[in-house]
Amino acid sequence: MSSSLEDPLGVRGVRLAYDEVAESYAAYLPDTRAEAALDLAMVDAFAEAVGAGDDTPILDAGCGAGRMSRYLAAQGCRVEGLDLSPAMVAVARRQQPGVVFTEGSLTALPYPDNRFAGVLLWYSLIHTPPAGQARIFTEAARVLRPGGHLLVGFQTGEGTRDVSAAYRRFGHEIELERHCYPADQVAGHLEAAGLRESARLVRTAQGNERDGQAVLLAQAP
Secondary structure, three states: OOHHHHHHOHHHHHHHHHHHHHHHHHHHOOOOOOOOHHHHHHHHHHHHHHEEEEEEEEEEOOOOOOHHHHHHOOOOEEEEEEEEOOOHHHHHHHOOOEEEEEEEEEOOOOOOOOOOOEEEEEEEOOOOOHHHHHHHHHHHHHHHHEEEEEEEEEEEEOOOOOOOHHOOOOOOOOOOEEEEEHHHHHHHHHOOOOEEEEEEEEEEEOOOOOOOEEEEEEOOO
């Protein structure tokens, strides 16, 4: 059996790539300085909608090295992080010891139903091909409480981009692709998962960005 049939969503390759680059990634993106002000305003709106405190936990799903977890925690939010890469999780735990970080997949979240008041998918669905997108939102909706909020950020447009070259300057030889999705397509996944879109930001590429960016805010019924 071919590896593509054994792993149709390419999970193993993504895990291996991020295990390899974890330390370089964390050093290059230590905080939110890479975010455009408009994008960060959507994160702030999400944090305000969810609210701060122990009774309104947020899942940073696909947290990487935990920079967005730290940003939300600084606003008083109670955050838990999850990432596919053990090396990324190790960095996140080291840099933010007050936050719980767990290894796991977006398509099979290791949490019970109605666990979180908010779910953040911040550029974490971009390595999952179209066949796996619906499952990501079904799982996010499952762990959201009634009335909970979800925020998703991603590169908008069409097609697949090879991002391996971006890591060669740090000395890493990896294979890694990301996928672009139209905002309406992601909104369709949200709706199919039972979530109601409440706000949307779509903007053109800025600076060194290759593609436009989109951020969608949605709420569970």
